[in-house]
Amino acid sequence: MNIRRKGAMRGILTLGSLDPAFMDAEKVDGGSTVLDLRPVEFVEPAGLCGLAALLELLISRSRLVGVRLSGHNVPAYLERMDFFRLFGHRIETNVDVAALEERRRGNPGTLQELINFHSEEEIPGIINRISEILTNKDYRLRERAGICATLSEICANAVEHGRSSFGAYAAVQAYQHIVSGGRERRGEEVLVAIADGGVGVRETLSRNPKYVEFTGTDNDALRHALQMGVSGTGEIGRGGGLAVVAQISARADGSLSLRSGSGRITYYGDRTNSRNVPNFPGTFVRVSLPRIAGSDQPAARTKKPKAEN
Amino acid sequence: MISLKTVRIKPVVEEGREIFDVTSGEAGGKLMVTRGTGRRVREVLGEVLEGLPSGGVLYVDTRGVELMDYSFADEALGILASRVAGGEYGDRRVVLVEEDRELLENIEASLRQRALAMIRVDEPGAAPEIVGEVPEHLVETLRTIYDAGSITNADLAAKLGLNHTAMNNRATRLVKLGLIHRHKNTAAPGGRQYSYEGIA
Numbered sequence: 001m002n003i004r005r006k007g008a009m010r011g012i013l014t015l016g017s018l019d020p021a022f023m024d025a026e027k028v029d030g031g032s033t034v035l036d037l038r039p040v041e042f043v044e045p046a047g048l049c050g051l052a053a054l055l056e057l058l059i060s061r062s063r064l065v066g067v068r069l070s071g072h073n074v075p076a077y078l079e080r081m082d083f084f085r086l087f088g089h090r091i092e093t094n095v096d097v098a099a100l101e102e103r104r105r106g107n108p109g110t111l112q113e114l115i116n117f118h119s120e121e122e123i124p125g126i127i128n129r130i131s132e133i134l135t136n137k138d139y140r141l142r143e144r145a146g147i148c149a150t151l152s153e154i155c156a157n158a159v160e161h162g163r164s165s166f167g168a169y170a171a172v173q174a175y176q177h178i179v180s181g182g183r184e185r186r187g188e189e190v191l192v193a194i195a196d197g198g199v200g201v202r203e204t205l206s207r208n209p210k211y212v213e214f215t216g217t218d219n220d221a222l223r224h225a226l227q228m229g230v231s232g233t234g235e236i237g238r239g240g241g242l243a244v245v246a247q248i249s250a251r252a253d254g255s256l257s258l259r260s261g262s263g264r265i266t267y268y269g270d271r272t273n274s275r276n277v278p279n280f281p282g283t284f285v286r287v288s289l290p291r292i293a294g295s296d297q298p299a300a301r302t303k304k305p306k307a308e309n
Numbered sequence: 310m311i312s313l314k315t316v317r318i319k320p321v322v323e324e325g326r327e328i329f330d331v332t333s334g335e336a337g338g339k340l341m342v343t344r345g346t347g348r349r350v351r352e353v354l355g356e357v358l359e360g361l362p363s364g365g366v367l368y369v370d371t372r373g374v375e376l377m378d379y380s381f382a383d384e385a386l387g388i389l390a391s392r393v394a395g396g397e398y399g400d401r402r403v404v405l406v407e408e409d410r411e412l413l414e415n416i417e418a419s420l421r422q423r424a425l426a427m428i429r430v431d432e433p434g435a436a437p438e439i440v441g442e443v444p445e446h447l448v449e450t451l452r453t454i455y456d457a458g459s460i461t462n463a464d465l466a467a468k469l470g471l472n473h474t475a476m477n478n479r480a481t482r483l484v485k486l487g488l489i490h491r492h493k494n495t496a497a498p499g500g501r502q503y504s505y506e507g508i509a
Contacts, residue, residue: 144375
């Protein structure tokens with residue numbers, strides 16, 4: 001499998017660039033699989049979590065899974081994000097991981113390395129840790145609360161509704177430039193991504209008979225899931241987490257993207273875009289929280305992201 | 310949020326009133342996230358509430374909390390308010406001690422989802438306000454009761470220009486929401502008469 005065919009043209013590993021690989025993975029039945037990531041020059045949290053979910057799928061279906069990488073920056077970034085700690089023993093790779101470990105350096109923008117979790121009990125620990133990092137980096141309380149609440153709510157959804165053999169993966173990265181969107185904007189951006197291998201949003205909401213007319217397609221279900229009080233269980237008070245995350249991202253002038261099944265929606269506060277995409281087996285969430293580089297923040301760079309993670 | 314009055318009448322914390330700091334204890338902390346954590350805090354709050362005498366008020370102080378997500382807010386405070394309104398704690402009441410800041414939004418959202426409300430004060434003894442949802446036609450009744458400190462059904466009905474039955478029905482709704490106290494005055498001329506007073 002070679003992801004060169006689609007989005008990775010730009011060299012940026014996002015969830016979308018892994019679509020062809022996800023499609024091919026559905027057909028894998030035993031044997032060896034090689035995932036060719038050599039065109040990748042930049043990995044954002046969404047790509048990292050998507051890669052983790054893809055590897056879980058491939059590992060469950062293949063006798064042996066290989067991952068090919070090129071250059072130094074991407075392997076070094078993956079090492080810093082704990083990718084090899086989680087997958088190094090489960091895949092075969094052309095990367096000299098031991099050498100990367102020896103040269104390992106801190107990554108100033110990493111707020112949460114790739115983390116695998118299975119239960120709600122793990123979430124407070126994750127939040128405590130990222131909150132401490134954000135405090136040390138002089139994030140304002142409001143920003144810290146926004147990032148932590150986003151992560152905690154989405155992690156909670158993943159373990160509650162997205163139960164799967166591998167649980168869920170999350171990663172958070174801060175950039176000193178805006179990564180999301182086509183146009184260049186000054187400022188900084190925090191990206192939060194989470195992927196699970198559960199039944200997906202449509203299936204979860206379908207358990208509640210009153211949502212039958214809102215679950216005709218995956219995109220219908222995703223749009224409906226953003227509404228306050230919409231939940232699979234139908235209990236009063238439930239179904240507020242995702243709506244609150246949508247508000248937090250909109251207030252930060254950012255976005256909330258959801259993928260589940262063949263649906264993909266992105267909520268911007270004043271509008272919601274949706275389109276049909278190749279099947280994603282589970283639920284994936286990406287939240288962009290831009291930061292306006294104020295006087296108390298380091299000067300923003302407008303440089304395009306290029307192999308800098 | 311709706312301000313109920315600007316001048317405080319009662320002393321701060323009297324007998325039968327207890328302040329519980331949410332950051333304290335085993336389940337407490339500054340970062341309150343997840344339903345599991347909320348459930349543990351609610352259980353502790355429920356125990357403290359049950360230990361109060363009849364008519365007691367528990368001040369739930371969240372001012373030390375830096376972050377509270379919606380799930381925690383709903384599980385700890387939304388469900389607690391729901392159980393108070395459901396009569397699970399008799400005539401014991403809960404007051405939220407929290408300033409007007411972003412953290413309140415999650416509590417507000419949870420209570421609105423549940424069509425419930427709580428009385429909130431910036432600090433014990435400060436002017437009470439409403440967080441959550443109180444039906445529009447009951448807000449004036451609530452405000453009048455808090456302004457008066459304590460008022461009979463007859464006086465309240467006269468002030469608001471309603472008949473006694475309608476007044477009693479409105480006030481009973483506020484009692485059931487856990488937002489006021491009701492006392493029965495059997496010595497009143499003409500027999501039984503209710504009087505109402507604020508809880509904070």
